[in-house]
Amino acid sequence: DTGVSQDPRHKITKRGQNVTFRCDPISEHNRLYWYRQTLGQGPEFLTYFQNEAQLEKSRLLSDRFSAERPKGSFSTLEIQRTEQGDSAMYLCASSGTGYLNEQYFGPGTRLTVT
């Protein structure tokens, strides 16, 4: 088990472009979470999947953001028409459904919108 992986690790894009990030959770985990972390802040929840179903979305997840987990394995987070305010670290985490529901985090994708 190699843990949660995310790709790419860094992304620089121009304002108005679309970007897509990928997250591969720990293989036996059926829950997957996306968080956004801006400089000097703690992570903020964006959305949550159980298997392939997206069960919860934060108000932070505007219409320009969409997330999928088509086969209940990896997930993608797409941001359309990026804005400078989207610049942040995007973290993915996964967990099982057992006791304590401990979340394991990936290394994150750092997005810079110029």
Next chain:
Amino acid sequence: AQTVTQSQPEMSVQEAETVTLSCTYDTSESNYYLFWYKQPPSRQMILVIRQEAYKQQNATENRFSVNFQKAAKSFSLKISDSQLGDTAMYFCASPFTGANNLFFGTGTRLTVIP
């Protein structure tokens, strides 16, 4: 509202000394879990220690221990015999009950000085 507050943006400690990081939270739930996560520079977030609110005994993991005061809604982290590898951002977090996402504090940047 469910919130997590860390009032110490930065702290430093001499190597081998002990340091305590503070965390307070607000919730109306009676049973919940609390976590301390460590985020080393440019590395992924890892779980340091967990506490279940219904347990009166404070959790301990090697050099890390907590002081959990449920009535005061306080959850501090004590690091004993600080090591250079303890230099990191530390986040207090909880899913509270019924939430699938973690609520994070703003973090405390800890620097261990040789």
